[in-house]
Amino acid sequence: MWQEERRQRIRSLLSTFGHVSVDQATSEFGVSRETIRRDLLEMEARGELKRMHGGAIALEEDREAPYTVRSSVRVKEKRAIAACAARLVESGQTLFLDAGSTTSILSERLSGLSGLTVITNSLNVASNMTEREGTALLGNRTVLVGGEFNSDPPATFGDVTINEIGRYQADWALLSPFGLDSRKGATSFDPHEAEVARSMIANASKTVILADHSKIGVLSRFAYCTVSEISHIVVDAKAPQRPDFGAVQALAENVIIGTQ
Numbered sequence: 001m002w003q004e005e006r007r008q009r010i011r012s013l014l015s016t017f018g019h020v021s022v023d024q025a026t027s028e029f030g031v032s033r034e035t036i037r038r039d040l041l042e043m044e045a046r047g048e049l050k051r052m053h054g055g056a057i058a059l060e061e062d063r064e065a066p067y068t069v070r071s072s073v074r075v076k077e078k079r080a081i082a083a084c085a086a087r088l089v090e091s092g093q094t095l096f097l098d099a100g101s102t103t104s105i106l107s108e109r110l111s112g113l114s115g116l117t118v119i120t121n122s123l124n125v126a127s128n129m130t131e132r133e134g135t136a137l138l139g140n141r142t143v144l145v146g147g148e149f150n151s152d153p154p155a156t157f158g159d160v161t162i163n164e165i166g167r168y169q170a171d172w173a174l175l176s177p178f179g180l181d182s183r184k185g186a187t188s189f190d191p192h193e194a195e196v197a198r199s200m201i202a203n204a205s206k207t208v209i210l211a212d213h214s215k216i217g218v219l220s221r222f223a224y225c226t227v228s229e230i231s232h233i234v235v236d237a238k239a240p241q242r243p244d245f246g247a248v249q250a251l252a253e254n255v256i257i258g259t260q
Contacts, residue, residue, distance in 0.1 A: 002241055004214055006031070007039055011218070014049055014058040021055035046073065067153040071101040077212040077236035080258035082106040085174060085210055085234045091115035093171040096200035097125045099155035099193065100176025102210040104128065114138040119168050121145050121161050121196055123154040143168075150192070157192035165199040173197075173204035175225075179218025180211045180233070182247035185226035187219055194222035206231035217244030227251040234258055 006029050013020040025036045040056045043049050046065045049056040081102055086109040089095065095110070097103045099122035107128040110116060118129050118140065126144040129135075147161030175197050177186035186209050188194040201207050201224070209230050216239050227233075232254045239245050239257065249255050 003039070004238075004241075005243055006035075007043060008214075008217060010039060010043065010056075011048065014056070019052075019055060019057045023054070025055075067101065071104065074212045074214060074236075075105070077238065077258075078102045078105045078210075080236050081210050081212060081234045082109045082258075084256050084258035085208055085232075086110055086113070088208065088232060089113060089116065089172065093117075094119065094168065096120070096165070096168075096170045096173040096175075096204055097122060098173075098175045098197055098200060099125070099153045100210070101153075102176035102212065103174055106174060106210065111135065111140070112138075114140065117141045117143065119143045119145065119165070119170065121147065121156045121165075155193075155196075157196060162195060162199045165196070165203055168203060170200070170204040172206050172208055173200040174208045174210060175200065176210045177215060177224075178220040179215050180209060180227075180248060181217060181219040182227060182244050182251060184219055184223040185229070186211075187221065187223045189220045189222070191222050194224045197224045201225055201229070208232045208234060210234050211239070212236050213238035213242055216242035216248060228253075232256060 010020055022033055022036050026033050040051050044051050046069050048065055049058060082105045085106050092115045094117040097107060097118055097120040104124040107125040111129050111132040120126055126142050129142040145156055145161050145164040147156035148158040149156055178189045179187045207230050213236050227248055228251055230252060233252050234256045237257055237259045
């Protein structure tokens with residue numbers, strides 16, 4: 001069993017039962033106790049669970065790792081995804097970018113292009129788009145929509161944000177979900193993030209989902225876009241190893257595998 005597949009099964013057990021034991025996981029996955037302990041140790045470091053004697057329990061309030069943790073893992077894969085997604089974009093287009101860690105990396109790529117209008121609720125995206133030297137010469141325009149503020153991730157949300165997004169019509173909505181499941185599509189852990197994503201999709205001609213391999217087959221609380229509604233799915237080179245990838249690919253219009 002692949003490491004990410006094993007850890008996704010651990011997440012599933014935690015979501016369903018609230019706890020998982022080392023003995024249970026060892027028996028079910030056919031691996032050593034030391035392997036499971038190492039999985040739990042690394043997952044705890046990412047903020048996904050809390051280790052206890054003999055196993056682990058789900059975090060009671062927030063099971064999604066903090067943004068600072070999410071933005072520091074699988075960076076190589078996210079950069080490969082960002083490079084591919086950036087090639088879809090043409091000068092003169094208007095883009096929606098949400099507050100995901102992968103879209104933040106994408107904005108670093110987009111800041112070197114010209115003639116773009118980027119509309120976002122993410123402070124990181126807005127900063128990345130405007131901090132490059134010579135930005136004014138490239139003719140890019142960045143719009144940070146207003147609303148209530150949340151520091152994790154640093155972004156706006158709420159009714160004001162949704163209303164401001166509705167004022168625009170974009171060529172692309174480029175979004176980074178919590179998970180991408182063949183049955184439910186793109187999902188988010190947070191209801192406010194899901195509402196922002198839905199609004200961006202509703203006001204864009206096409207939707208691009210950016211999902212590294214750890215998100216394939218993952219189902220979170222709030223679904224906002226089915227696979228068949230997605231124009232392009234951009235993944236990293238490890239994504240085809242995920243059990244749900246074949247089902248996602250069969251339903252998708254376009255799947256692009258990024259490599260670096």
